[in-house]
Amino acid sequence: MxxxxxxxxxxxxxxxxxxxxxxxxxxxxxxxxxxxxxxxxxxxxxxxxxxxxxxxxxxxxxxxxxxxxxxxxxxxxxxxxxxxxxxxxxxxxxxAYRQELRKNLVELAREAGDEVKESGEAIKLSPMTAFERKVVHDAVAEMGLTSE
Incomplete structure (x- = not known):
């Protein structure tokens, strides 16, 4: 058993x-x-x-x-x-719509995160669905940054 x-x-x-x-x-x-x-x-x-x-x-x-x-x-x-x-x-x-969307959102989050690290200023992104926000929050957190 x-x-x-x-x-x-x-x-x-x-x-x-x-x-x-x-x-x-x-x-x-x-x-x-x-x-x-x-x-x-x-x-x-x-x-x-x-x-x-x-x-x-x-x-x-x-x-x-x-x-x-x-x-x-x-x-x-x-x-x-x-x-x-x-x-x-x-x-x-x-x-594979979400799979592709996730890839694009991670790229967007990394670019925004790099810009924040460089400038020290917060960035505001366009409104997103719950799924999109979660992907971005997770990607930003991996960079050691916080998001709202």
Whole structure:
């Protein structure tokens, strides 16, 4: 009989179950929308991560500045909540949009951080979504700076 960490094994199983529920929901949605795409599931830290990949027409699911993606993520989280009764922090990515966005935001944060270190003056960035703010805060913290 294999033993699992009291907390870790159960947590991973719960997150994998969230990913399965999300994937089922998204598969139905893709069928209804008549959009092709493959689903990849993973556990990324303390959240389930689901990605829709492999189709050329995924831009319609991302929308302008990721607005449709954000909405689909919230709907998917609600589908998980409906099944589990627990709030989900699931992260949805479509066509590597968030992956590319994260890369660009880290670059922006590093450039801003370098400028702050050089000038000693605070910099104000454009308004961002919660996801974008978290990426920037983390990148700036890695540079030994603080952000608001």
């Amino acid at each position: 294999a033993e699992t960490a009291p907390d870790g094994g159960d947590r991973v199983k719960r997150l994998e179950a969230e990913g399965d529920i999300a994937a089922d929901y998204l598969e139905e949605l893709l069928d209804i929308a008549d959009v092709d795409g493959d689903l990849d599931m993973d556990v990324d830290g303390d959240r389930a991560a689901v990605s829709i990949v492999g189709a050329s027409d995924l831009d319609v699911l991302v929308g302008a500045e990721g607005a449709v993606l954000e909405s689909l993520q919230e709907l998917t989280r609600l589908a998980v909540y409906r099944e589990t009764g627990q709030r989900s922090r699931l992260m949805l990515d479509i066509g």
